Amino acid sequence: MTAGFKEYADVYRKNLLEDVIPFWMKYSPDKEQGGYFTCLDRAGNVFDTDKFIWLQCREVWCFSMLYNKVEQQQEWLDMAIQGADFLRKHGRDKDGNWYFSLTRNGAPIIEAYNIFSDCFAAMAFGQLFQATGNPEYGQIATDTFFNILKRQGNPKGRFNKVFPGTRPLQNFALPMILCNLVLEIEPLLDKQLVEDTISHGIHTVMEVFYQQDTGLILENTTPEGQFSDSFDGRLINPGHGLEAMWFIMDLATRTNDQSLMHKAKDITLNILEYGWDEEHGGIFYFLDIKGAPPQQLEWDQKLWWVHIETIISLLKGYLHTGDPKCLEWFKKVHDYTWSRFPDPKYGEWFGYLNRQGQPLLPLKGGKWKGCFHVPRGLYQCWQTLEAIAAKYEVLSPQS
Amino acid sequence: MTAGFKEYADVYRKNLLEDVIPFWMKYSPDKEQGGYFTCLDRAGNVFDTDKFIWLQCREVWCFSMLYNKVEQQQEWLDMAIQGADFLRKHGRDKDGNWYFSLTRNGAPIIEAYNIFSDCFAAMAFGQLFQATGNPEYGQIATDTFFNILKRQGNPKGRFNKVFPGTRPLQNFALPMILCNLVLEIEPLLDKQLVEDTISHGIHTVMEVFYQQDTGLILENTTPEGQFSDSFDGRLINPGHGLEAMWFIMDLATRTNDQSLMHKAKDITLNILEYGWDEEHGGIFYFLDIKGAPPQQLEWDQKLWWVHIETIISLLKGYLHTGDPKCLEWFKKVHDYTWSRFPDPKYGEWFGYLNRQGQPLLPLKGGKWKGCFHVPRGLYQCWQTLEAIAAKYEVLSPQS
Numbered sequence: 001m002t003a004g005f006k007e008y009a010d011v012y013r014k015n016l017l018e019d020v021i022p023f024w025m026k027y028s029p030d031k032e033q034g035g036y037f038t039c040l041d042r043a044g045n046v047f048d049t050d051k052f053i054w055l056q057c058r059e060v061w062c063f064s065m066l067y068n069k070v071e072q073q074q075e076w077l078d079m080a081i082q083g084a085d086f087l088r089k090h091g092r093d094k095d096g097n098w099y100f101s102l103t104r105n106g107a108p109i110i111e112a113y114n115i116f117s118d119c120f121a122a123m124a125f126g127q128l129f130q131a132t133g134n135p136e137y138g139q140i141a142t143d144t145f146f147n148i149l150k151r152q153g154n155p156k157g158r159f160n161k162v163f164p165g166t167r168p169l170q171n172f173a174l175p176m177i178l179c180n181l182v183l184e185i186e187p188l189l190d191k192q193l194v195e196d197t198i199s200h201g202i203h204t205v206m207e208v209f210y211q212q213d214t215g216l217i218l219e220n221t222t223p224e225g226q227f228s229d230s231f232d233g234r235l236i237n238p239g240h241g242l243e244a245m246w247f248i249m250d251l252a253t254r255t256n257d258q259s260l261m262h263k264a265k266d267i268t269l270n271i272l273e274y275g276w277d278e279e280h281g282g283i284f285y286f287l288d289i290k291g292a293p294p295q296q297l298e299w300d301q302k303l304w305w306v307h308i309e310t311i312i313s314l315l316k317g318y319l320h321t322g323d324p325k326c327l328e329w330f331k332k333v334h335d336y337t338w339s340r341f342p343d344p345k346y347g348e349w350f351g352y353l354n355r356q357g358q359p360l361l362p363l364k365g366g367k368w369k370g371c372f373h374v375p376r377g378l379y380q381c382w383q384t385l386e387a388i389a390a391k392y393e394v395l396s397p398q399s
Numbered sequence: 400m401t402a403g404f405k406e407y408a409d410v411y412r413k414n415l416l417e418d419v420i421p422f423w424m425k426y427s428p429d430k431e432q433g434g435y436f437t438c439l440d441r442a443g444n445v446f447d448t449d450k451f452i453w454l455q456c457r458e459v460w461c462f463s464m465l466y467n468k469v470e471q472q473q474e475w476l477d478m479a480i481q482g483a484d485f486l487r488k489h490g491r492d493k494d495g496n497w498y499f500s501l502t503r504n505g506a507p508i509i510e511a512y513n514i515f516s517d518c519f520a521a522m523a524f525g526q527l528f529q530a531t532g533n534p535e536y537g538q539i540a541t542d543t544f545f546n547i548l549k550r551q552g553n554p555k556g557r558f559n560k561v562f563p564g565t566r567p568l569q570n571f572a573l574p575m576i577l578c579n580l581v582l583e584i585e586p587l588l589d590k591q592l593v594e595d596t597i598s599h600g601i602h603t604v605m606e607v608f609y610q611q612d613t614g615l616i617l618e619n620t621t622p623e624g625q626f627s628d629s630f631d632g633r634l635i636n637p638g639h640g641l642e643a644m645w646f647i648m649d650l651a652t653r654t655n656d657q658s659l660m661h662k663a664k665d666i667t668l669n670i671l672e673y674g675w676d677e678e679h680g681g682i683f684y685f686l687d688i689k690g691a692p693p694q695q696l697e698w699d700q701k702l703w704w705v706h707i708e709t710i711i712s713l714l715k716g717y718l719h720t721g722d723p724k725c726l727e728w729f730k731k732v733h734d735y736t737w738s739r740f741p742d743p744k745y746g747e748w749f750g751y752l753n754r755q756g757q758p759l760l761p762l763k764g765g766k767w768k769g770c771f772h773v774p775r776g777l778y779q780c781w782q783t784l785e786a787i788a789a790k791y792e793v794l795s796p797q798s
Binding site: 039041047048050099100103107108109110111113158159161162163166167230231290292293294295297298299300301352354355360361362363366367 | 446502508558560561562566629689692693696699751762766
């Protein structure tokens, strides 16, 4: 069973370096106006020129990360800097909040209602600061991070449609992302703030949104962490919980917390068993914990990020705990994923499959899919598979 | 070809009076707290108790309309009044704007960001005023109507996320609904205001959003009625355009405008040819006019309201113009619809089918589907089929 980890690692590495990254290098840069095109059809042609801050930031992050962690290639750094310069000039409103989207030439289209724009901006400029040492990038990252902390009590500000007091709910996404973001920009932050943010994040994910009775993570709870029997309260987003588990595993690695590691691995397996589509394979996008019809019409679709994030958690879970169930599930999710998402004809991955596993949209990038989950996931899986090979093939080379 | 209109009329009438209306009468009233349950599973069981203003209003409208137009059944009137009383007590904020949703006992959950709540409230109270003569209901209808006119320049108010000035777009839904609403509450309005609203509505639908070059109706245009090459600007919602065409036909009937009638019939046929799924049958939910991937992940689904509204427009088009293409398409859409949406086992209709035509969600009612499109459509088709039978079977009884 342990044979082949190096071969698996090669699959992820080669897809990253010989297919996915060249695809974005070739089709994504807007050489005239700066920033990136992310709305790319199956063959890489631009079908829309709007610039979504989430995706601009995530692409800056991606090329900076490759430069920092894989190889100091000048073209990767140049690619990151050209996106960052566009963002630095056009991305923020007068209060330093990040817009949601811009026109091709940088005029704001959608206001700063979405705090995840800010999260991905902090990630991007933090990673680029590490690559360049340029203090302006570092300052943007820290300013943005503190602004997120300031806004986190009411992230949507005036755009919040929830009537105050009747049914206050807290959402999983921001605390989950903060668990990852704080490690991304750790060198820029005060040590105590890092520790406090991490322990608060772990507590929130593993004790507030995680529900012991079902072994699942809720997308929304009451402020006290209780279940709310409402559309939002019943919502399960298996991919979100599965992605969060490798963030938690990274935090557990950092402090060598084996109990936390095992808990995150168990939750990974549990969410996956719950979210797997026994009829057609793949992981559902949304489910209702009481089995009621979800309000999300896309509930049964199979999304790229859900599957690659799951593979990361399974591999990290296996690396750190050796649980053979992680390996069984890895092979199952790997096979499902690699036979459907990657597009050998034109490169990169399809993003959206229908329940049956056929492409629902032919795009390689759009309003929500950019140069992020696929390359980050390929990098994480490649590295983790190498580490597994080193750890387990040394122990039992013949098995 | 003309034989059988009476039989078709019977199908629609019987489904309305013996299946759909009894379903809502039985499962929908909240006898303890007032108003209606609309989140009903396949068998009619309540799976969520939230009260969505759109659907509360539409159900008041539906039972008032049946009372006014089909038969003065006291239980229908009682049903309408119990919903209206709940709405009158709990539905509005201090400025008279209608909330989006309430808890079971009437506490506001989602603020009044959605002007369509107000549109359906005006329809509901206008129709109930006609049924009862109660001036309080009439006053609520007119107050709400004038508030809509006041808000129509910026319907979302402070919740509007669009940055001012960069890419202002106007949306089709409100002018389209006003074309129907003004006839609904005509007895309550000044004659000149009715005429002005109608002629403005016809102009906006048929000359601004309708695009002569493609024969299609855009969901969003620039303020000057021009095409915007953006996700919103490229969006086609075939069901919206198809529904709007019978509103326009009703206005053309009112003024005996044959040229407008023919134009609305031609647009109906054109949108339908464009929106029909040649591979699996049925009408797509969303398309991109340039063939780019739409941002709506539910784009390929087949929705109940799209299909029943289309049948209304085809039948009205046939009644008033005699174009045999309306009849051909009627038979095709009728067959698709009746073999998939109605649920003979538990009653009422499925709302959401996947592209292949299988139920995507088992619900009979939810956050957006209530007691409205199915019964209104069944009533409209029944009446129109009777009128077709009277008109054409008299002319050529043997054919």
